Amino acid sequence: MLSELAYTRKGSGEPLVLIHGIGHRRQAWNPVLDLLAQSHDVIAVDLAGFGESPAYPASASYDMDHACQNLSDNFAAWGIDRPHVAGNSLGGAIALELGARGLARSVTALSPAGFFGTLNRIQTLGLLVMLRLTSQLPDRALRTLSRSAVGRRLAGFSLYTHPERFTADEVYGDALALKRCTGFERTIAKGGNYAFRLHLDVPTTIAWGTRDLILPYSSSAIAQERLPEADHVALPHCGHVPMVDDPDLVARVIQNTTARTQEPVAAA
Incomplete structure (x- = not known):
């Protein structure tokens, strides 16, 4: 059964779907949305149980099979077939799975x-759980922290090299999204032992922030070993969510990847 996902759509051209990480929301892509919309029909999506998207039914598993099938069903509902995909963290793993399954x-x-x-x-799991627990503070406390430069840095230092670039409203919105998301624990429980070991036949780039504290840059060596067919790119001075730290570079990396294929995309 289709679980409808909330999304923001902008631009024109070949479709490009943007997938956020665990506990985040589609607004994570705001720093690159306009840049990518200059050349693509961009769809930034809230995964099920995050942002404004409802959780899967209790009977549904938060595994890759279900995530990929539901995204594919939503692609059809949006009138697209085999879009380009870009993802961060959990979204990056889902993007790779979509590519390996012939859905991207x-x-x-x-x-x-x-x-x-x-x-x-x-x-990784320790930092994610710490962020989730911190987000459970009363709304008033989260609002107060978001209004302080020190509070904004404390809230974002593990995710970004430049948390100071966020406004108080953006930090507060992200905190509430993490606090209220209903898919966090089910995702952690299912994905705690997840490992990507598939092969991709589509143009693929894996890019890693050199200052990533959540998934350290050293993990990129494992990715290079398992996916030698992919292009592997370092993102200098970027943290775990690099769209904030260097939006121009991230947009360029995505556009360089999408440019490596010229196959026409059929409407669903």
């Missing part, structure tokens, strides 16, 4: 999940 035309994965070392996995 090209893939750009920014610090994707699924390439953990043993210690990295513990570090």
